[in-house]
Amino acid sequence: MIETLLSIDIGIAPTIIDKWGIEITWHGLFTALGVVIGVLVAAYFGRKAGYKEDHIYNAALALVIGGIIGARLLYVAENWSQFEDDLSGIIEVNTGGISIYGALIGGLVGGWLYCIIAKVPNIPKAADIAAIGGIIGMAVGRIGDIINGEHFAKTTDLWWGVIYTDPNSPSFIRFGVAAEPQHPAVAYELLGDLVIFAILIFLYTHVRRSGVTFFAWVFLYGALRTAVSFLRLDDTIWGTGLRTAQVIGIVAMVIGLIGIVYLLMVPPREETGDSRAARRRALREEAPTVEEEPAT
Numbered sequence: 001m002i003e004t005l006l007s008i009d010i011g012i013a014p015t016i017i018d019k020w021g022i023e024i025t026w027h028g029l030f031t032a033l034g035v036v037i038g039v040l041v042a043a044y045f046g047r048k049a050g051y052k053e054d055h056i057y058n059a060a061l062a063l064v065i066g067g068i069i070g071a072r073l074l075y076v077a078e079n080w081s082q083f084e085d086d087l088s089g090i091i092e093v094n095t096g097g098i099s100i101y102g103a104l105i106g107g108l109v110g111g112w113l114y115c116i117i118a119k120v121p122n123i124p125k126a127a128d129i130a131a132i133g134g135i136i137g138m139a140v141g142r143i144g145d146i147i148n149g150e151h152f153a154k155t156t157d158l159w160w161g162v163i164y165t166d167p168n169s170p171s172f173i174r175f176g177v178a179a180e181p182q183h184p185a186v187a188y189e190l191l192g193d194l195v196i197f198a199i200l201i202f203l204y205t206h207v208r209r210s211g212v213t214f215f216a217w218v219f220l221y222g223a224l225r226t227a228v229s230f231l232r233l234d235d236t237i238w239g240t241g242l243r244t245a246q247v248i249g250i251v252a253m254v255i256g257l258i259g260i261v262y263l264l265m266v267p268p269r270e271e272t273g274d275s276r277a278a279r280r281r282a283l284r285e286e287a288p289t290v291e292e293e294p295a296t
Contacts, residue, residue: 007181011165014148023287035064038137045129045204055120062114063107063130070288074099100138101225101248107134124211131217132200140195145186152233153185160184185231192224211263219256222249 017024030057039060046056111130115123145151149164159182164171171179199220204213226249234243242250 001288007161007163008184009163009165010147010149010169011149012152013166013168014150014170015168025144026147027144027150030147031141034139034141037140038133039064041136042129042133045132046126049125049129051120051126051129055118058118059111059114059120059126059130060133062110063134064110066110066113067103070109071103073101073106076100101245102136102194104221122210122221124214128200128204128210128213131214132204133198135193135197135200135217135221137192139197142186142190142193146184146190151186153183153231154233156183158183160188183231185228188231189224190227192228195223196220208270209263209268212260215256215259215263217256218252219260222252222256225249226253 012026014027015023015025016029039057042060043056047053096251107130111126112123114120115126120126146162148168149162149169152174155161156222162184163179163181164175166172171182175182200213200217203216207213225245229243229245229249232243232245234245236242237244237247240247
């Protein structure tokens, strides 16, 4: 095997504080930071688009709550053997163990329900903004995963790799002191998230059709997870040879591509008289309001 020249030894304990009944992990810390940064970025674009402050932060709260529930539920479903004898462990989210796809699905459901109930205008544009905030928040959250070493990857003979040396690291527990350098698969995903973030910003500012940025995020992140998962050691499912993230990623790519093509090929619906009247009332009651797309 070629010597891994840039191998990085990560000897940081996954837990930052474990005293007085309080446990804070790197995973939990950067997940929280990711949520905060994602919300702040989305709020910035939401204000520029003319959304009300109440709608921005209420939608963000619905996204976060839905994301936490979805992330834990999907992880528990995928790893039920870890919880069937200790159901109390299901709610211990701070110690790690969440599904990023569960977070995305749960967050989308929570945010969508709020927008429907609160009658938020131009939901496709709101989805675009949520996608921009979401992807940068995901990138920040992956820093905690890199430190923890809870996502196992294949060994590498490239010029770089990571070895976890702290005895409490999940990777150390699994592979031990004789571990060989493994692909920093989560770091690859972090870098991919940043690239996607830049692409979404470009699309949001240059493509004048609400919803395209959102579906581009669905497609691009699906492609990223599908590719990175070839380096992960997650279990395969249904005899396909594919991992859960890859199956979901492929479905996401199809949905994203269909959404983009549909939005670019089909003109926006013209506003009805009732919609125009409602818009005039909104303009009188508050300023600014969300910019509507020109009808064709």
